[in-house]
Amino acid sequence: MAETVLELEGINVFYGAIHALRDVSLCVNAGEVVTLIGANGAGKTTTLATICGLMRPKSGSVKYNGADIARAQTHELVAQGLVMAPEGRGIFPNLTVDENLRIGAYARRDKPAVAADLAHAYEIFPRLSERKRQKGGTLSGGEQQMLAIARALMSAPKLLLLDEPSLGLAPLIVQTIFATIDRINKQGVTILLVEQNANIALKHSHRAYVIEAGRVDIEGDSAQLRNDPRVKAAYLGEG
Amino acid sequence: MLLAQATPGSFDTLLQQLGNGIAMGSVYALIAVGYTMVYGVLQLINFAHGEVYMLGAYYSYWPARWLGYVPDAGEKPSVPLYIVGLLFVAAMSACALTGMLIERLAYRPLRKASRLAALITAIGVSLLLQNLAQMAFSADPRGYPQLVQQTSVQLGPIALANTKLIIIAVAAIMMTGLHLFVQHTRPGSAMRAVSFDMRTARLMGVNVNRTIAMTFAIGSIMAAVAGMLVAMDQPRLTPMMGLMAGLKAFVAAVLGGIGSIPGAALGGLLLGVLEALVGWQKPEYTEAVAFAVLIVVLLVKPTGLLGKTGREKV
Numbered sequence: 001m002a003e004t005v006l007e008l009e010g011i012n013v014f015y016g017a018i019h020a021l022r023d024v025s026l027c028v029n030a031g032e033v034v035t036l037i038g039a040n041g042a043g044k045t046t047t048l049a050t051i052c053g054l055m056r057p058k059s060g061s062v063k064y065n066g067a068d069i070a071r072a073q074t075h076e077l078v079a080q081g082l083v084m085a086p087e088g089r090g091i092f093p094n095l096t097v098d099e100n101l102r103i104g105a106y107a108r109r110d111k112p113a114v115a116a117d118l119a120h121a122y123e124i125f126p127r128l129s130e131r132k133r134q135k136g137g138t139l140s141g142g143e144q145q146m147l148a149i150a151r152a153l154m155s156a157p158k159l160l161l162l163d164e165p166s167l168g169l170a171p172l173i174v175q176t177i178f179a180t181i182d183r184i185n186k187q188g189v190t191i192l193l194v195e196q197n198a199n200i201a202l203k204h205s206h207r208a209y210v211i212e213a214g215r216v217d218i219e220g221d222s223a224q225l226r227n228d229p230r231v232k233a234a235y236l237g238e239g
Numbered sequence: 240m241l242l243a244q245a246t247p248g249s250f251d252t253l254l255q256q257l258g259n260g261i262a263m264g265s266v267y268a269l270i271a272v273g274y275t276m277v278y279g280v281l282q283l284i285n286f287a288h289g290e291v292y293m294l295g296a297y298y299s300y301w302p303a304r305w306l307g308y309v310p311d312a313g314e315k316p317s318v319p320l321y322i323v324g325l326l327f328v329a330a331m332s333a334c335a336l337t338g339m340l341i342e343r344l345a346y347r348p349l350r351k352a353s354r355l356a357a358l359i360t361a362i363g364v365s366l367l368l369q370n371l372a373q374m375a376f377s378a379d380p381r382g383y384p385q386l387v388q389q390t391s392v393q394l395g396p397i398a399l400a401n402t403k404l405i406i407i408a409v410a411a412i413m414m415t416g417l418h419l420f421v422q423h424t425r426p427g428s429a430m431r432a433v434s435f436d437m438r439t440a441r442l443m444g445v446n447v448n449r450t451i452a453m454t455f456a457i458g459s460i461m462a463a464v465a466g467m468l469v470a471m472d473q474p475r476l477t478p479m480m481g482l483m484a485g486l487k488a489f490v491a492a493v494l495g496g497i498g499s500i501p502g503a504a505l506g507g508l509l510l511g512v513l514e515a516l517v518g519w520q521k522p523e524y525t526e527a528v529a530f531a532v533l534i535v536v537l538l539v540k541p542t543g544l545l546g547k548t549g550r551e552k553v
């Protein structure tokens with residue numbers, strides 16, 4: 001059993017009076033791709049925001065590599081390799097592709113390693129290499145998603161949080177993005193993936209949690225969940 | 240103050256006025272960057288910024304006095320250049336601390352409150368500082384020691400006070416330095432990232448709180464320099480001197496496009512020159528120029544000359 005990178009235990013998160021997450025517990029082990037699936041508004045994005053310090057849990061614990069991070073600042077976590085590529089991509093529209101990527105490495109000071117990672121990012125995403133000098137805002141949706149992931153990689157993540165990487169993209173592009181996610185994982189990055197597209201998320205992950213109305217409803221191996229009648233009926237459009 | 244006296248409305252007076260206008264505009268530009276940078280990162284008009292400019296003048300006045308450089312000391316020998324430099328450093332550091340303190344105590348607790356709450360707080364801080372300054376320094380105007388012996392420099396048909404030339408030169412250097420800092424350094428790129436999108440900047444590992452504090456510090460340093468330069472040119476300090484200067488610099492920032500540093504420079508210079516042109520023909524209307532400009536800009540082009548026309552962040 002690989003060691004646990006991330007562990008959430010019984011976290012409760014509120015937006016004002018709204019109880020957004022109820023006793024959510026989950027864990028991610030080193031080397032895994034774990035996916036969080038569920039309907040719109042179920043609490044998937046809130047879970048990611050809580051992990052990376054953008055929101056605070058009212059109770060429960062969030063542990064990263066064994067240390068409690070429930071009160072840590074986001075920028076400190078980035079420096080420790082816990083990095084999120086946000087939903088809606090968060091590209092800086094007025095900066096070039098190259099500048100966007102360099103900002104991803106903001107927290108790092110080892111220049112040679114950053115330069116190597118930049119070359120590596122362009123190698124993974126040749127499309128971005130072609131558009132180096134273009135402004136981020138002029139890219140297509142798929143290219144922006146690639147840029148968001150590439151930029152997150154520039155922070156040298158150990159645990160990468162991906163929020164809805166398939167959002168608004170054509171099926172063919174989604175395939176490309178997920179093939180890249182597989183590749184990044186094989187290179188040693190642990191991934192926690194939030195997706196509405198349960199079908200593809202279950203194909204490209206080891207384990208999955210189904211969140212519904214702020215609770216973890218079902219959990220298990222992704223291969224098993226794909227055959228689970230409840231999951232099939234509710235999220236895979238079958239049965 | 241040394242001003243070549245010529246008949247109002249003549250061509251020579253026009254050139255003369257333009258020279259003065261560029262000097263005044265440089266001061267507006269120095270103050271305006273403080274408004275524009277803070278707006279860039281927080282979407283907040285920091286109305287207390289004019290008071291930081293006022294404090295810049297006083298922060299250099301007191302150590303100068305303590306060192307024995309008293310206003311109107313007659314034929315006292317000129318102040319050594321390194322002392323002037325040290326006074327600048329003192330005023331800049333004290334203003335940087337003041338700016339960061341204002342941010343920490345007044346604005347940070349309101350980071351998640353409505354923008355209106357922060358705006359009203361800013362007006363409150365401005366009034367607070369004006370009154371604190373009156374208590375501390377008294378409301379009486381004070382003279383300012385002649386740190387640089389004022390002389391008149393003949394430039395073709397016009398004569399400008401050397402202190403005005405110093406204003407223009409120092410402002411140009413400071414603005415260029417600021418531009419290079421923001422465009423080409425790591426903290427500068429953090430500032431730009433925060434102003435584009437605070438949440439994403441945080442996810443990139445930018446320490447947002449520290450970047451915002453730094454933005455206030457830099458804006459305040461620019462205002463400190465402006466305050467001291469003006470005091471050297473027009474040696475009359477009052478606790479209320481930040482009010483009009485601050486308002487006009489705010490107009491300059493809006494004219495140039497709030498959020499844009501080159502815009503603040505352009506807006507400042509334009510406003511200074513415009514005031515000078517009006518003053519050339521109708522001196523009694525000079526003080527109204529800034530407000531007329533503000534109204535026209537808000538009606539015709541609220542994003543200003545170099546402002547972003549893109550979507551407003553929510």
